[in-house]
Amino acid sequence: MNLADYLPIAIMLLLVIVFAGASIGLGNLLGPRRPTPEKLAPYECGIVPELEPSQRFPVKFYLVAMLFVIFDIEIIFLFAWAVRFRELGWFGLAAVGIFTALVIETLGYVWKRGALDWNIPRRARYRLSHDVADEEAA
Amino acid sequence: MAPDIDYLALAPEITLAVTAVVVLLLDLFLPRRQKYWTAIVAVLGVSFAALPLIALAVSDVGDRAMLGGSFVVDDFALVLKGLFVIAGYLVLLMSVGYVESDRYYQGEYYFLLLMSILGSMVLASSRDLITLFIAVELVSQPMYLLAGWRKGDLRSNEASLKYFLLGVLASALLLYGMSFVYGLTGELTFAGIAAEGAGKAGEPAFIMAILFIIAGFGFKVSAVPFHFWAPDTYEGAPTPVAAYLSVSSKAAGFVALLVVLYSAFPDASGVWGPAVWILAALSMTLANLTALRQTNIVRLLAYSSVAQAGFMLVPFAAAATTDAVGLGEAFAATVTYIVIYAFMNLGAFAVVIAGARKTGTGDIEGWGGLGSYAPALGALAAVFFFSLAGIPPLAGWIAKLVMFGAAMGAGSPWMIALAVIAAINAVIALVYYARVVKTIWMDPVPATAPEEEVRTASVAGSLGLAIGLSAAVVVVAGFFPSLVTFFSDATKVLAGG
Amino acid sequence: MTELVLFFIFGALALVGGLTVVAARNPVHSAMGLMLTLFSLAVFYVVQAAHFVAAVQVIVYAGAVMTLFLFVIMLIGVDKAENLSETIRLQRPLVVLVGLTVVVVGVFVAVGGRFAWITGVVGAGPEVNGTAEAIGDDLFTTWLLPFEATSLLLIIASAGALALAFFRPRRREGKEEGAP
Numbered sequence: 001m002n003l004a005d006y007l008p009i010a011i012m013l014l015l016v017i018v019f020a021g022a023s024i025g026l027g028n029l030l031g032p033r034r035p036t037p038e039k040l041a042p043y044e045c046g047i048v049p050e051l052e053p054s055q056r057f058p059v060k061f062y063l064v065a066m067l068f069v070i071f072d073i074e075i076i077f078l079f080a081w082a083v084r085f086r087e088l089g090w091f092g093l094a095a096v097g098i099f100t101a102l103v104i105e106t107l108g109y110v111w112k113r114g115a116l117d118w119n120i121p122r123r124a125r126y127r128l129s130h131d132v133a134d135e136e137a138a
Numbered sequence: 139m140a141p142d143i144d145y146l147a148l149a150p151e152i153t154l155a156v157t158a159v160v161v162l163l164l165d166l167f168l169p170r171r172q173k174y175w176t177a178i179v180a181v182l183g184v185s186f187a188a189l190p191l192i193a194l195a196v197s198d199v200g201d202r203a204m205l206g207g208s209f210v211v212d213d214f215a216l217v218l219k220g221l222f223v224i225a226g227y228l229v230l231l232m233s234v235g236y237v238e239s240d241r242y243y244q245g246e247y248y249f250l251l252l253m254s255i256l257g258s259m260v261l262a263s264s265r266d267l268i269t270l271f272i273a274v275e276l277v278s279q280p281m282y283l284l285a286g287w288r289k290g291d292l293r294s295n296e297a298s299l300k301y302f303l304l305g306v307l308a309s310a311l312l313l314y315g316m317s318f319v320y321g322l323t324g325e326l327t328f329a330g331i332a333a334e335g336a337g338k339a340g341e342p343a344f345i346m347a348i349l350f351i352i353a354g355f356g357f358k359v360s361a362v363p364f365h366f367w368a369p370d371t372y373e374g375a376p377t378p379v380a381a382y383l384s385v386s387s388k389a390a391g392f393v394a395l396l397v398v399l400y401s402a403f404p405d406a407s408g409v410w411g412p413a414v415w416i417l418a419a420l421s422m423t424l425a426n427l428t429a430l431r432q433t434n435i436v437r438l439l440a441y442s443s444v445a446q447a448g449f450m451l452v453p454f455a456a457a458a459t460t461d462a463v464g465l466g467e468a469f470a471a472t473v474t475y476i477v478i479y480a481f482m483n484l485g486a487f488a489v490v491i492a493g494a495r496k497t498g499t500g501d502i503e504g505w506g507g508l509g510s511y512a513p514a515l516g517a518l519a520a521v522f523f524f525s526l527a528g529i530p531p532l533a534g535w536i537a538k539l540v541m542f543g544a545a546m547g548a549g550s551p552w553m554i555a556l557a558v559i560a561a562i563n564a565v566i567a568l569v570y571y572a573r574v575v576k577t578i579w580m581d582p583v584p585a586t587a588p589e590e591e592v593r594t595a596s597v598a599g600s601l602g603l604a605i606g607l608s609a610a611v612v613v614v615a616g617f618f619p620s621l622v623t624f625f626s627d628a629t630k631v632l633a634g635g
Numbered sequence: 636m637t638e639l640v641l642f643f644i645f646g647a648l649a650l651v652g653g654l655t656v657v658a659a660r661n662p663v664h665s666a667m668g669l670m671l672t673l674f675s676l677a678v679f680y681v682v683q684a685a686h687f688v689a690a691v692q693v694i695v696y697a698g699a700v701m702t703l704f705l706f707v708i709m710l711i712g713v714d715k716a717e718n719l720s721e722t723i724r725l726q727r728p729l730v731v732l733v734g735l736t737v738v739v740v741g742v743f744v745a746v747g748g749r750f751a752w753i754t755g756v757v758g759a760g761p762e763v764n765g766t767a768e769a770i771g772d773d774l775f776t777t778w779l780l781p782f783e784a785t786s787l788l789l790i791i792a793s794a795g796a797l798a799l800a801f802f803r804p805r806r807r808e809g810k811e812e813g814a815p
Contacts, residue, residue, distance in 0.1 A: 006681065065706035066796040070789045072699035076691050077774070077782065084771035091140030092775045095783070102786040105159060106793040112166045115797050141776045148780075155787060162794065206777045246798045253791055260784065272781040275788060283795035298799075342744045 063115055067107070074103045147202040147211040149190035150219060151259050157183025158252035165245020173244040177234045180248040184230060184255065188223045191216060201631075207327055208266040214473075214629040218262035218393050221477055225386045226255035228484045228604045232491055233378040235598035242287060242376075250280035251382065258390040265401070266327040267316045270394060274312070274358065277390045278305050281383060285375040297374025304367040308357030315350030318343055319402075328402035339406040348409050351398060352417070358391030361451060362420040365444045372440035377494070380436060381487030384443040385480045392450060392476055399454065400469055401632055407465075411458020414451050415556060421448030422563040429570050434500050435490050438570060442526060443483060445567060449537075450475045452560055453544035460548045466630040471544035474626040478537040478615065485608030486522040489515060492597045492605065498588040502574055506581030511593045518609050520575045525612045527571040528564055533615040536622060538564060638682050649675035662708045666701060673697045687767040 081088065081096045088095075110116060145152070161176050161183070168175055194202075194211055201212040230251065237247050257276025264270040282305060286298025320326060322344055323334035338344045356364040372380040399410050422445050429441035453468035453475075460468065490500075492515055497504050509516030525532035545557040587593065597605070615622050648671055655668025673696045680689035721727070774782050 060800070061706060062710055063796055063800050065703050066793060069695075069699040069703055070793055072695055073789060074786075076694055077785070079690060079694075080687065080767060080771040080774050082771075083767045084775075088771070088775050089140070095775050095779060099783060099786045102159070102783075103789055105163070106790050109162060109166065109790075110793060110797055113797055113801070115801060141779060143779075158787075159790075162790070205780060208777060209780055243798045246794050249794060250791065253787060256787070257784075260780070268778060269781050272784045272788070276784055276791075279788060279791050280795075283791070283799060286799060289799065346740075346744065 060115070063110070067110065070103065070106060074100065141205055144202050144204050144211075146190060146194060146197075147204065147209070147263075149193075150187040150223070151256055153187040153190065154183060154252055154256040154259065157186070158249050158256065161252065162245055162249040165243075165249075168245075174234070174238065176245045176248050177230070177237070180252055181227065181230050181234075183252065184223060184227050187259075188220070188227075191219055191223065195220075203265075206266075207329065208269050209260075209263050210265045211263055212631055214397075214632045215262045217473065217477075217625045217629050218389075219259050220625075221389065221480055222255060222258040222262065222386055225382075225389070225480050225484060226251070226258075228488070228608060229378055229382045229386065231600040231604035231607075232381060232484075232488050233376075234600040236376060236378050236491060236601075247284065247287065250284050254278075254280040254284075254382070255386065258386055258393070261390050262393055265329070265397070267320065267331075268326060270398070271309075271313065271316065274390070274394060275309065277387060278309070278358070281305075281379070281387055284379045285371050285383070287376050287379065288374070291374065293370075293374035294376075295374070297371040300367045301371040301375075304357055304364075308354045308364070310354075311350050311357075312354030315347045315354060318347035318350065322347065328397065331402040332404055335403065336405050339403075339409060344406070345409050348403055348406055349413060352395070352410060352413050355391050355395045355398075356417060359388050359395065359447050359450075360391075360444050361417045361447050362424045362444060365421070365425065365447075368444055369437045369440040372443075373434060373436050373500075377436065377487060377491045380440075381484055381491075384439065384487065385483050388443065388447060389476050389480060392447075392472065395454070396469065396472060397632065400457070400465070404465075407458045411455050412552075415455035415458075415552065418448045418451035418455055419556060419559050421445060421451065422560060423448075426563045426566040426570075430566065432570070433502055435493075435502050435505070435574065436500055438502065438574070439483070439486060439490065442567065442571070445563065446475075446479055446483070446526070448563070449541055449560060450479070452541050452556055455556055456544045456548040456553050458548075459550040459553060464544075464547055467547055468544045469632065470623075470626040470630050471540040473629045474540045474622055475537040477622055477626065478533045478612075481608045481611040481615075482522050482525040482532075482534055485518070485605060485612060486526060488601060488605045488608060489519045489522055492601055493519065495597075496588075496593050496595065498592065499586070502577055503581075504584055504586060505574070505577050507578075507583030507587070509579040510583065515597070515605075516578045518605055519578055521609055521612060523571040523575050525616070527568045529568075531613075531616045533612045533622070535616065536619040539619075540623070540626075641678060641682055645675040645678045648672075663705070666704045666708060669704070670697055670701050673701070684766070687770040690767065 077099060078096065081092055085092060157179065161179050164179060165173065165176050195216050201210060203210045230248070233247065233251065237244055254277050257273050257278075257280075261270065261273035261277060264273050282298060282302040285301045286294050288294035319331060319335070322338060322341070323331050325331045325334050335344065353364065357367075360368040368383075372383065375383065399407075399414075403410060425441045425444035425448065429438055429445065432438040432441060450472055453471040456471075457465050457468040493505060493508060493512075494500055496512055496515070497508060499505070508519070521532060525534035528534040528538040542557055542560065545553050545560065596602075652668040652671030652673075652675065655671070656665045659665045659668060673692060677689045677692035677697065680686075680692055
């Protein structure tokens with residue numbers, strides 16, 4: 001058991017806790033507290049907020065979250081390959097290349113479908129690529 | 139460092155994977171009116187996947203094992219892969235008209251269907267827990283999505299959600315059981331588990347692991363009491379997807395059960411035999427009694443497929459009390475039943491798709507007089523429903539025969555009791571199958587039926603082809619049982635040892 | 636000795652996190668509690684020298700899955716006041732009953748002690764080796780097929796997410812397909 005190797009991490013963790021705790025604690029302890037409604041409002045680039053933050057988000061965010069998870073999982077597999085890529089050689093490169101190409105295809109697919117477009121006008125927002133192709137053909 | 143890979147053995151899987159990816163990309167670049175190309179490419183891909191299967195079947199090499207014995211192509215794998223390819227082909231044919239007629243994502247539909255077929259192919263060859271689990275997920279996950287493909291319909295949303303939640307629960311149970319097995323034996327391959335687990339059949343943790351695994355697969359094959367998702371999902375899902383769920387997805391669950399129970403836990407048959415006995419008896423009885431009260435044709439087929447799963451489980455129960463020869467017989471009996479059931483149930487669902495289009499309803503009452511204005515369809519409906527009931531000379535009777543043979547062959551009082559339960563249930567099942575046929579042929583056309591041109595409109599070509607192929611197999615195999623038993627006998631290698 | 640100390644510290648933290656998940660009124664706080672539990676588990680894995688599993692735990696669970704949880708909490712909206720009334724009667728007694736059964740069975744299995752787990756003592760043998768290097772070797776030889784199949788599962792997830800979360804456009808009347 002060679003846990004001594006992790007001593008720097010433990011010290012780091014301790015420092016994090018101390019620093020975060022001290023920042024918040026001292027701020028509360030020493031800072032003057034004179035709240036006004038403007039100060040308590042959430043910061044939205046100087047604009048007066050219109051909605052409670054607990055409003056629902058559009059379902060589009062879900063797709064972004066999904067993509068994030070997918071690429072996150074890909075990274076895990078790349079990690080296993082990266083630590084042994086010399087020993088695994090060309091075969092390993094081919095295997096991980098196929099894997100990555102398939103996952104990248106996901107990105108191209110979502111992109112072409114128009115799911116990553118955020119700034120197109122609302123009426124056209126959900127138009128999919130093939131509809132555009134359809135109209136071009138007509 | 140590189141492992142030895144037998145590319146011919148993997149060729150069917152590679153073909154399917156490439157086809158699926160091509161379909162997904164092709165769909166992006168096709169204008170709306172040319173989407174049918176995705177269907178054509180999908181059908182071609184599945185056909186091409188069958189070619190290496192034939193090459194493997196006639197090759198002299200024998201069993202091909204690779205990746206440390208975790209992927210094996212033997213006779214069992216080949217027969218089941220052949221079944222999955224043909225069933226997938228038929229479902230694709232059924233889907234063509236159905237998917238085109240409504241606002242579906244076509245490319246994604248075929249992509250997901252191909253992925254599920256690919257999963258079942260890998261499943262038939264997998265001989266270790268990890269490959270098996272990934273394959274099971276590859277079969278199920280596309281189905282969670284496809285069940286909800288009719289997004290505008292609340293019942294489809296419900297279908298998808300129910301299937302997803304219960305399916306994920308099943309996967310969790312499965313993984314839990316598998317982790318226990320790995321913890322107890324330290325092995326992942328089935329051969330290793332069988333060797334290490336030989337003396338452990340009596341240990342509580344081992345028993346628990348086996349029960350968890352049976353419960354997990356029980357969901358996949360929709361055996362009572364794990365069947366709750368089936369009727370709602372079948373009803374809400376697009377009908378071709380329901381057909382796929384009731385045939386390929388269920389068959390995949392059975393393949394997994396067969397492989398795991400017979401090759402990983404052969405010494406623990408005293409544990410899983412009784413457990414499966416209970417599942418079989420419950421599935422047959424409860425599902426048949428519920429099916430009697432159904433008014434919707436798809437729900438009726440759903441309960442019917444739960445009951446049929448019960449019949450397929452009967453030989454498993456027999457394996458507990460029998461010797462090595464009987465073990466092989468029981469194994470082959472389940473395979474025979476799966477193969478025949480696949481064709482007759484696919485045919486029944488294809489007839490339901492065609493009939494629902496003509497009558498404009500899924501209610502059995504609305505199907506009155508179908509035989510008078512669509513006699514061919516009515517006759518084929520009779521063929522498939524009577525075959526499901528097990529009436530000679532249609533193929534269903536062979537399935538029932540080998541099932542009863544395996545049960546009686548075991549000879550123990552418990553198995554004779556189960557055979558009696560199965561016999562009673564076969565009679566109950568005949569009642570509701572015959573009721574549908576009676577409605578089609580004897581009842582008058584209801585006032586709510588659509589007008590003449592809808593009723594007499596011809597069935598889409600691909601759907602007709604699917605019905606015709608299934609009917610041909612059901613009729614021909616009924617007269618020549620050796621066509622089916624030849625294949626199922628070949629699969630005994632796995633149980634024999 | 637260090638192992639024992641670490642176990643008690645992070646075991647306690649994991650329990651605190653678990654309790655926060657069920658006790659916190661605000662779903663976001665529950666998510667944070669879950670994060671604490673997941674992270675504590677990652678420490679256990681490190682202590683057991685299962686480095687790869689620890690990395691998975693932090694990157695995938697504490698990272699991606701937690702992000703997904705937060706997204707879902709945002710998507711369905713954070714209701715400060717949780718509705719605690721129960722729609723299913725006898726739910727609580729049933730839960731207690733089932734829970735007790737599981738505990739009893741678990742104790743029976745664990746204390747019954749008629750079986751031996753295959754346990755991996757770090758560095759004891761080649762059988763159990765959780766380092767990233769060992770997993771990399773295995774992943775690209777024995778488990779090559781499941782590995783490649785996993786990428787297909789990932790495509791399924793994204794295609795499915797897109798197909799279900801994005802509605803197809805409702806086209807204007809007269810421009811339905813089938814029209815010339």
